[in-house]
Amino acid sequence: MSTLRLPAPAKLNLMLHITGRRADGYHELQTLFQFLDHGDELTFTLRNDGQIRLHTELPGVDHDSNLIVRAARLLQSRSGCPLGADIQLLKRLPMGGGIGGGSSDAATTLLGLDHLWQTNMGEDCLARIGLELGADVPVFVRGRAAFAEGVGERLQPVELSEPWYLVIAPQVSVSTAEIFSDPELTRNTPAITVRSLLAGGGHNDCQPVVEKRFPEVRNALNLLNKFVPAKMTGTGACVFGSFPNKAEADKVCRQLPADMPGFVAQGRNISMLHRKLKELEQEVNA
Numbered sequence: 001m002s003t004l005r006l007p008a009p010a011k012l013n014l015m016l017h018i019t020g021r022r023a024d025g026y027h028e029l030q031t032l033f034q035f036l037d038h039g040d041e042l043t044f045t046l047r048n049d050g051q052i053r054l055h056t057e058l059p060g061v062d063h064d065s066n067l068i069v070r071a072a073r074l075l076q077s078r079s080g081c082p083l084g085a086d087i088q089l090l091k092r093l094p095m096g097g098g099i100g101g102g103s104s105d106a107a108t109t110l111l112g113l114d115h116l117w118q119t120n121m122g123e124d125c126l127a128r129i130g131l132e133l134g135a136d137v138p139v140f141v142r143g144r145a146a147f148a149e150g151v152g153e154r155l156q157p158v159e160l161s162e163p164w165y166l167v168i169a170p171q172v173s174v175s176t177a178e179i180f181s182d183p184e185l186t187r188n189t190p191a192i193t194v195r196s197l198l199a200g201g202g203h204n205d206c207q208p209v210v211e212k213r214f215p216e217v218r219n220a221l222n223l224l225n226k227f228v229p230a231k232m233t234g235t236g237a238c239v240f241g242s243f244p245n246k247a248e249a250d251k252v253c254r255q256l257p258a259d260m261p262g263f264v265a266q267g268r269n270i271s272m273l274h275r276k277l278k279e280l281e282q283e284v285n286a
């Protein structure tokens with residue numbers, strides 16, 4: 001097969017505690033990742049000349065710094081593969097939204113091209129390559145809901161309930177680096193065990209800093225809090241709340257004002273990317 005279409009799902013950080021700071025400035029985190037059944041979509045077509053061409057432009061991101069192109073080139077150089085690809089992106093996820101669009105696109109590129117080029121690098125190697133592109137890429141490569149520690153690369157798979165979420169995307173883009181460099185950020189939350197976390201919630205240490213800088217995020221949290229407990233994901237800007245069923249989430253979604261678009265999606269413990277790749281494997285083996 002020379003063309004492959006694959007999903008790049010969003011993630012939520014159901015909580016995010018900052019427990020310290022490393023000597024290189026990166027922050028030690030504890031976070032709980034779950035995937036959503038909503039995301040971008042990538043199409044890969046084989047090229048024999050070794051070129052990587054992304055045919056979709058993103059505002060403010062040039063071709064060579066797009067995480068998709070960087071992921072493809074890194075896989076090429078690590079595997080020594082002489083093949084290339086034409087890539088199309090259907091971008092549905094808001095950028096700088098804390099729902100991992102760029103990282104998920106990168107992981108889908110690594111897994112998709114590994115499949116198309118038959119480079120057979122193995123999941124551990126792809127996760128290591130992913131970490132070079134961003135702290136969030138490995139969890140998308142692994143494709144399992146997980147409790148993460150370190151800078152997000154030490155992953156422990158977890159089995160969570162899979163509720164319906166309403167995600168609101170305030171119309172601002174939050175820079176992860178800026179939030180992590182804010183002097184007011186809490187950086188000394190005591191570490192907790194995964195067991196105590198699963199029993200009792202957790203919070204997002206980035207939320208107060210983002211709320212202070214972006215009134216749009218504070219307004220979205222206030223609005224959603226009228227219906228269900230609301231939290232921010234990652235370093236923002238998106239906020240989310242869980243609902244007992246899709247109909248109730250849809251009802252609130254329809255009431256959102258125009259400057260606060262939202263979407264409804266189900267939480268998933270196995271990413272849609274991995275479901276799709278498994279289906280493809282089963283087709284080949286049938």
Ligand SMILES: C[C@@](CO)(OP(=O)(O)O)[C@H](O)COP(=O)(O)OP(=O)(O)OC[C@H]1O[C@@H](n2ccc(N)nc2=O)[C@H](O)[C@@H]1O
Pocket residue numbers: 013016025026027028029031097098099100103133134135136137150151152176177180233234235236
């Ligand atoms: C904090 C999270 C939670 O999911 O935020 P979101 O980006 O999803 O909102 C992520 O781990 C982010 O991962 P990612 O977006 O891949 O971040 P990176 O590109 O690796 O880092 C961007 C910048 O943020 C800072 N950074 C990032 C991660 C971390 N654990 N400590 C940091 O201090 C660094 O200054 C780094 O240069």
Ligand SMILES: Nc1ncnc2c1ncn2[C@@H]1O[C@H](COP(=O)(O)OP(=O)(O)O)[C@@H](O)[C@H]1O
Pocket residue numbers: 058060061065066067068094095096097098099100101102103104105106173174176234235236237
């Ligand atoms: N394929 C891509 N999709 C989204 N953003 C990308 C991509 N490639 C590079 N970027 C850059 O990464 C930044 C963070 O992107 P994104 O993953 O959407 O946000 P977040 O890390 O907050 O979830 C963007 O603002 C953009 O500059």
